Amino acid sequence: MSAVTESAASLRHLVLIDGSGFIFRAFHGLPPMTRSDGTPVNAVYGFTTMLLKLLNDSAADHIAVIFDSSRKTFRTDLYPEYKAHRPPPPEELVPQFPLVREAVRAFDVACIEMEGFEADDLIAAYARAATLQGATVTIVSSDKDLMQLVGDRVAMFDPMKNRTIGPDEVFEKFGVGPERVVDVQALCGDAADNVPGVPGIGIKTAAQLIGEYGDLETLLARAGEIKQPKRRQTLIDNAAMARLSRDLVKLRDDMDLPEPVSALAVRALVPERLAAFLAEQGFRSLINRLDLKAPPRPPVASVPVSASAAEAAPAPAGFSRDQYELVLDLDTLDRWIAAAIEAGIIGFDTETDSLDSMRARLVGVSLAVAPGRACYIPVIHNPPAAQGSLDFGDASAESAGPKPIPADQILARLAPLLADPSVLKVGHNIKYDMQVLASLGVPVTPIDDTMLLSYVLDGASHGHGLDELAQLHLGHTNISFSEVCGTGKSQITFDRVPLEKARDYAAEDADVTLRLHQLLKPRLLAEKMVEVYETLERPLIPVIVAMERAGLKVDRAFLQALSEDFGRRLADLEAEVIALNGGEAFNLASPQQLGKVLFETLNLPGGKKTKTGQWATGADILEELAPLHPLPARLLDWRQLAKLKSTYTDALVAQINPATGRVHTSFSLAATTTGRLSSSDPNLQNIPIRTEEGRKIRRAFIAEPGFCLISADYSQIELRLVAHVAGIEGLRTAFAEGRDIHAITASQVFGVPLEAVDSSLRRRAKAINFGIIYGISPFGLAAQLGIPQGEAKAYIEAYFGRYPEIRAFMEQTKEEARTHGFVRTPFGRKVFTPGIKDKNGAARAFAERAAINGPIQGGAADIIKRAMVRLPAALVEAGMTARLLLQVHDELVLEAPEAEAEATIAVVRRVMEGAACLSVPLLVEAAAAPSWDEAH
DNA sequence: AGCCTCACG
DNA sequence: GACGTACGTGAGGCTT
Numbered sequence: 001m002s003a004v005t006e007s008a009a010s011l012r013h014l015v016l017i018d019g020s021g022f023i024f025r026a027f028h029g030l031p032p033m034t035r036s037d038g039t040p041v042n043a044v045y046g047f048t049t050m051l052l053k054l055l056n057d058s059a060a061d062h063i064a065v066i067f068d069s070s071r072k073t074f075r076t077d078l079y080p081e082y083k084a085h086r087p088p089p090p091e092e093l094v095p096q097f098p099l100v101r102e103a104v105r106a107f108d109v110a111c112i113e114m115e116g117f118e119a120d121d122l123i124a125a126y127a128r129a130a131t132l133q134g135a136t137v138t139i140v141s142s143d144k145d146l147m148q149l150v151g152d153r154v155a156m157f158d159p160m161k162n163r164t165i166g167p168d169e170v171f172e173k174f175g176v177g178p179e180r181v182v183d184v185q186a187l188c189g190d191a192a193d194n195v196p197g198v199p200g201i202g203i204k205t206a207a208q209l210i211g212e213y214g215d216l217e218t219l220l221a222r223a224g225e226i227k228q229p230k231r232r233q234t235l236i237d238n239a240a241m242a243r244l245s246r247d248l249v250k251l252r253d254d255m256d257l258p259e260p261v262s263a264l265a266v267r268a269l270v271p272e273r274l275a276a277f278l279a280e281q282g283f284r285s286l287i288n289r290l291d292l293k294a295p296p297r298p299p300v301a302s303v304p305v306s307a308s309a310a311e312a313a314p315a316p317a318g319f320s321r322d323q324y325e326l327v328l329d330l331d332t333l334d335r336w337i338a339a340a341i342e343a344g345i346i347g348f349d350t351e352t353d354s355l356d357s358m359r360a361r362l363v364g365v366s367l368a369v370a371p372g373r374a375c376y377i378p379v380i381h382n383p384p385a386a387q388g389s390l391d392f393g394d395a396s397a398e399s400a401g402p403k404p405i406p407a408d409q410i411l412a413r414l415a416p417l418l419a420d421p422s423v424l425k426v427g428h429n430i431k432y433d434m435q436v437l438a439s440l441g442v443p444v445t446p447i448d449d450t451m452l453l454s455y456v457l458d459g460a461s462h463g464h465g466l467d468e469l470a471q472l473h474l475g476h477t478n479i480s481f482s483e484v485c486g487t488g489k490s491q492i493t494f495d496r497v498p499l500e501k502a503r504d505y506a507a508e509d510a511d512v513t514l515r516l517h518q519l520l521k522p523r524l525l526a527e528k529m530v531e532v533y534e535t536l537e538r539p540l541i542p543v544i545v546a547m548e549r550a551g552l553k554v555d556r557a558f559l560q561a562l563s564e565d566f567g568r569r570l571a572d573l574e575a576e577v578i579a580l581n582g583g584e585a586f587n588l589a590s591p592q593q594l595g596k597v598l599f600e601t602l603n604l605p606g607g608k609k610t611k612t613g614q615w616a617t618g619a620d621i622l623e624e625l626a627p628l629h630p631l632p633a634r635l636l637d638w639r640q641l642a643k644l645k646s647t648y649t650d651a652l653v654a655q656i657n658p659a660t661g662r663v664h665t666s667f668s669l670a671a672t673t674t675g676r677l678s679s680s681d682p683n684l685q686n687i688p689i690r691t692e693e694g695r696k697i698r699r700a701f702i703a704e705p706g707f708c709l710i711s712a713d714y715s716q717i718e719l720r721l722v723a724h725v726a727g728i729e730g731l732r733t734a735f736a737e738g739r740d741i742h743a744i745t746a747s748q749v750f751g752v753p754l755e756a757v758d759s760s761l762r763r764r765a766k767a768i769n770f771g772i773i774y775g776i777s778p779f780g781l782a783a784q785l786g787i788p789q790g791e792a793k794a795y796i797e798a799y800f801g802r803y804p805e806i807r808a809f810m811e812q813t814k815e816e817a818r819t820h821g822f823v824r825t826p827f828g829r830k831v832f833t834p835g836i837k838d839k840n841g842a843a844r845a846f847a848e849r850a851a852i853n854g855p856i857q858g859g860a861a862d863i864i865k866r867a868m869v870r871l872p873a874a875l876v877e878a879g880m881t882a883r884l885l886l887q888v889h890d891e892l893v894l895e896a897p898e899a900e901a902e903a904t905i906a907v908v909r910r911v912m913e914g915a916a917c918l919s920v921p922l923l924v925e926a927a928a929a930p931s932w933d934e935a936h
Numbered sequence: 937a938g939c940c941t942c943a944c945g
Numbered sequence: 946g947a948c949g950t951a952c953g954t955g956a957g958g959c960t961t
Contacts, residue, residue, distance in 0.1 A: 202961080590959055591940055610940075611949095618941065643942060646957055674953060676945085683955045686944035694943080718945090718952095771951065780951025842949050853952040857945090861953095889945040889953085 011261060014130040015060035018141030019111075020068040020119045022047050023100055025142075027093050030472060031461035032821055035282050040092040044099045044281055049475040050159060051107060052286070054140060062135075062264040064110040064126065066119040067101065073116055075248050082248055083193050091837065099281070106277035110264045117255060120145055124251035127154050129261050145185075145193075148251060150178040162477035175207025183216035186246035195245050198238040200231070216246055285519075319476055320372060324507035326499055327377040328402045330409065336377075337417050339369040345424040347374065347514030348444075350433040351506050353493040356681070357435035358549070358657055358664045362407075363495045365414060366506035368514040374507035377414075378404040380495045381502075402499060411442060418444045426450060426517045428466045428509070431669065434545045445542075450513050452537045453520040455670035456529050459822065459832035464670050470512045473519050478512060479505045532829045536862055537669065539869045543884065544667050544677075546872070550883045550895070551662030552684070552932075555700045556653055562696055563649035566641045573638040580631040588638055591617045597631075604628055620783075640693060648688065648697045655682045667887070674854055675829045675861040677887055685888045689936065698933035708898050710882065711935040712908045712926035713891035714864070716741055718773050721859045724918040725826060726809030730802060735920040742766040749798045768799050772806060773856050775849025810852055817851035825855045826918070827862040860890060863922070867915035868892065871908065878907045893932065901928035 026046025033042040142158040156165035187206035189197020213219035226232040347368030352360035368374035595615025599607035625632040688694025723731035746765035782792035817833040831854030835847035882896035929935035
């Protein structure tokens with residue numbers, strides 16, 4: 001009996017895994033990890049968990065992982081530019097390529113590659129061979145280039161999105177069926193692979209053309225019939241390009257297979273072999289998870305196979321939904337609450353009908369009391385909105401079926417649990433859940449937050465969304481929100497999701513949160529981040545919740561009047577600008593059109609192009625042009641007012657919450673690389689102040705009658721941190737003596753007596769001081785001061801000469817970044833520095849400047865966070881009723897009864913100045929007034 | 937979706 | 946010898 005016949009008898013379902021695609025995704029999706037010997041292994045780890053999950057989930061009888069062999073293939077012979085602009089793989093990835101192949105062999109899975117062909121070609125060839133033998137094939141990849149292979153017996157599966165890709169999904173992506181994908185790609189090209197395509201034709205146009213003419217050859221033959229003249233000509237001119245592109249994109253399936261299909265048969269796992277490999281890589285958690293000392297795992301199950309096998313397969317071990325329960329009666333609720341108290345720690349999540357926590361209504365609550373044991377407690381449940389039918393208010397017929405427990409009864413039972421000091425509530429971005437519950441009068445304490453844990457541990461090396469972390473740390477794909485609620489116009493609110501579906505989604509979130517907590521919390525200690533998390537981040541959450549809920553009062557009528565005033569002046573300025581352009585109208589808001597007007601119509605000199613080849617028209621350029629022509633100055637005025645009107649006066653009025661009459665920003669605690677907060681919807685950290693027109697907007701931020709706003713800001717906090725961190729004696733003394741720091745700097749650096757420092761010298765010294773904070777460069781300083789680079793360089797040398805400690809600090813900081821991949825602030829926060837070893841000099845220099853800025857900006861962020869954490873209790877203790885409203889990096893804004901203004905200021909100053917004990921004093925300037933503008 | 941510009945610290 | 950750069954954010958408008 002020949003090998004081929006033998007395999008034909010048992011070959012029913014072949015799984016082909018795009019190994020090369022996975023390596024890159026794993027590498028870029030995971031934070032850096034190294035083995036004890038220093039070898040980077042993050043891609044190996046990611047690949048291993050993905051392979052593990054696939055082996056568990058799939059019902060294949062044959063399986064292979066396919067790799068690219070080398071960069072040179074028949075395609076590069078055809079077209080040397082193919083993938084030519086791809087940078088070489090990152091340094092940290094290179095040693096991982098062989099390790100990933102080792103991983104495949106450790107699982108005893110076939111590992112296929114072939115000189116001269118890409119993995120995609122081999123996948124095509126094996127898919128063809130298997131389907132000829134009557135088998136079905138699942139291609140595990142998310143590479144759109146493979147979509148041309150989809151058919152009756154061939155499906156794709158995207159493991160990241162947990163989504164099967166069949167003909168419908170291909171049509172969705174390309175606008176044509178799988179058999180015409182190649183023709184569409186030939187027309188639209190592919191920027192990522194440097195496939196040229198036909199200029200000016202994108203995926204939409206390509207699909208439309210192929211749909212109309214049937215295929216590429218017919219289209220090219222009949223190109224003369226196309227109505228649009230421009231399109232007709234480009235197609236005629238680029239027919240050869242299109243054919244070349246097609247040959248590049250079309251997968252070859254006609255080579256001799258390096259291994260027969262029969263060699264891909266699934267083999268029983270050899271536990272010792274796998275354990276040895278995992279141990280070598282230091283993947284202890286995987287060894288434990290697989291329980292590798294126990295009897296060997298049976299080979300992959302051989303259940304009947306369909307294209308959707310991956311979807312139908314049971315969830316991976318430990319992620320069963322069997323113990324997710326819907327809570328619809330009080331007895332069940334009480335059982336879960338008892339289990340929560342017993343456990344002492346729960347995963348916790350709320351579902352609502354809005355992303356805006358100030359408008360959201362509580363739709364349901366989910367709790368997880370142990371991994372895999374979770375429940376969903378619906379609070380509001382409405383029938384799905386029937387499409388196209390009118391609502392006759394006859395809800396009874398539709399909503400027949402299980403009803404939630406009345407909301408007040410749920411809250412009465414849950415509130416004691418949520419406030420129970422012996423039960424830790426673990427949420428993911430629990431700030432949001434606390435907001436929603438606070439609106440219902442339900443406090444939540446004590447708490448932990450997996451989003452913040454992830455943020456302090458891994459910084460900006462990856463996102464901190466729940467779905468992303470589940471994938472990363474648990475190898476689990478969460479049910480996506482869009483799967484449950486849809487997207488775009490047809491998106492429904494969570495209260496309309498059928499209960500069983502809602503249970504699976506919501507319970508999973510609580511479950512995953514609890515599991516992530518088990519993984520992340522212990523890392524705090526191991527990675528020396530306990531202090532940062534426990535004293536800076538976690539206690540800040542309730543403070544931020546209160547600030548966001550308080551909001552700020554804005555003077556609506558004043559803003560509207562301002563908006564109208566701006567509007568009139570904008571119209572006048574526009575008319576002036578158009579007149580100055582010889583009466584030729586153009587869109588003043590379009591940099592592209594403006595560039596043409598300035599440098600082509602008016603022919604003004606000094607035009608520069610941005611990196612995309614457009615004319616640069618930034619404020620600095622327009623200022624240079626101002627002496628030459630009246631138009632640029634008018635346009636600057638127009639831009640200023642246009643910005644103020646659209647971003648501030650109009651937007652702020654629209655953001656006033658109807659229920660409170662105030663604007664409520666959202667602070668993000670896990671957004672920045674340095675540890676700062678960020679503010680959005682609306683952003684209240686960038687309200688204008690630098691110009692007179694802009695300050696008018698600040699005047700609209702006011703206190704309630706009988707109250708005042710207090711603004712308290714740290715004076716020169718970042719420069720003080722430089723003096724402290726770098727130990728600069730000259731600056732330390734100046735700060736200790738309470739001197740004008742920029743004047744002192746000018747005097748010391750330029751070698752003139754203090755009395756002789758004029759405003760120009762002081763301005764230059766100030767720019768250098770700022771430059772130091774940003775990781776100074778002659779270019780940057782020169783641009784800032786409008787002086788030649790040589791002069792800027794001399795200033796920097798003089799500065800380093802006078803303050804020699806700064807040079808050592810900069811070198812040490814860069815070295816720290818190179819050895820660890822991060823720098824630490826004086827309070828222990830890690831600021832990650834990706835790119836610090838980049839071999840591109842510019843990229844590296846960028847990372848170096850960011851590294852120098854890290855401890856300074858991050859340290860200042862730590863200090864104000866410490867102040868914010870301590871302030872509420874200090875105010876209460878002093879008998880003050882003031883509320884914190886805003887944080888703007890070095891400034892806090894409070895609202896206080898007028899009568900308490902002075903006493904409140906005293907408390908605020910004491911807390912802020914005492915928030916850290918550095919080798920330089922901290923100084924806070926504070927004032928009270930009816931509006932933010934006057935208080936500042 | 938990416939770019940440009942600009943508001944803040 | 947040329948290149949491309951001050952650090953960190955979020956929002957609005959234009960263009961593709």
